[in-house]
Amino acid sequence: MAPVGRTDWAEEEDEDSSLQLPQQQITKNKDGTETITTYSIREDGKRVKTTRRIKKTTIKQIVNPRVAERKQWEKFGSEKGKPVGPQTDTTSVAENILFKPVAGWKSRTEDSREDEKKKNNLKDAKIKCRICSGDHWTTKCPFKDTMAPEGGDAPAEMGDEQPEGPGGLGLGSSSYVPPHLRGRTGGGEKMGGKFERDDLATLRVTNVSEFAEEQDLRDMFSRFGHVTRVFLAKDRETGMAKGFAFVSYADRSDAAKACEKMDGYGFRHLILRVEFAKKATT
DNA sequence: AATGAGCGT
Numbered sequence A: 001m002a003p004v005g006r007t008d009w010a011e012e013e014d015e016d017s018s019l020q021l022p023q024q025q026i027t028k029n030k031d032g033t034e035t036i037t038t039y040s041i042r043e044d045g046k047r048v049k050t051t052r053r054i055k056k057t058t059i060k061q062i063v064n065p066r067v068a069e070r071k072q073w074e075k076f077g078s079e080k081g082k083p084v085g086p087q088t089d090t091t092s093v094a095e096n097i098l099f100k101p102v103a104g105w106k107s108r109t110e111d112s113r114e115d116e117k118k119k120n121n122l123k124d125a126k127i128k129c130r131i132c133s134g135d136h137w138t139t140k141c142p143f144k145d146t147m148a149p150e151g152g153d154a155p156a157e158m159g160d161e162q163p164e165g166p167g168g169l170g171l172g173s174s175s176y177v178p179p180h181l182r183g184r185t186g187g188g189e190k191m192g193g194k195f196e197r198d199d200l201a202t203l204r205v206t207n208v209s210e211f212a213e214e215q216d217l218r219d220m221f222s223r224f225g226h227v228t229r230v231f232l233a234k235d236r237e238t239g240m241a242k243g244f245a246f247v248s249y250a251d252r253s254d255a256a257k258a259c260e261k262m263d264g265y266g267f268r269h270l271i272l273r274v275e276f277a278k279k280a281t282t
Numbered sequence B: 001a002a003t004g005a006g007c008g009t
Helices: A009-019 A063-071 A112-122 A212-226 A250-261
Strands: A023-028 A031-039 A047-055 A203-208 A227-232 A241-249 A273-278
Touching: A063 A112, A212 A227, A212 A241, A212 A250, A241 A250, A250 A273
Parallel strands: none
Antiparallel strands: A023 A031, A031 A047, A203 A241, A203 A273, A227 A241
């Protein structure tokens, strides 16, 4: 039995607290700013007074005309009758956030000095081709296909148990295998002559949003078949996406399907352009 | 508009 004259206790408390809240106040300051004071109740029941100082800007300065007009609309719903502009108790007003990617943020910690040193050493180190003594890397040498490095017996490798790298590509005494050549089983590959990336099933995707990530592309493209590689071009200095990407498939037929379906596909307010890739850098 | 990165003697 409920005590006489008592309604639901929860209801009562609700009414109490909401009725006692003072109205929002706005005071104009001399410097042209305004101070807005609002009152609200937190989840734990505590009453909170919030003051904010804002600087008013002419609407024309900051928004396009359609948005400006929208700002003058009469409020509706639970905000009905409230004055124009954001009510700070229901709307949080934030500053514009500028997104500035920074290169090398990972190493910008206490031990970043060490990193700097290493970098400089690398930069100062002179490059001399072992084949022709030119100022390029041996691997970039125009004669590397026809000539062996001078001296023949290169400094003995530490781990001699591995006569050839995991890829078994037989690049002289070096066991290094560049990432794109690793783990190949040679499916229908002409092994004579130069090594070329298998771009037969690779699509070039352009007009890619700078906010896209490789995973986004993988998600979109893997419905057409097994995606073997996604490369999203980024500026190596800034990390900014350059707006194009490469997507490789295990099967060229899947690539063809994807090409047909994804060319013209809308992604993040941009229309993707998809076509088969031509050969890589020469 | 744009055709990829990686190692390092």
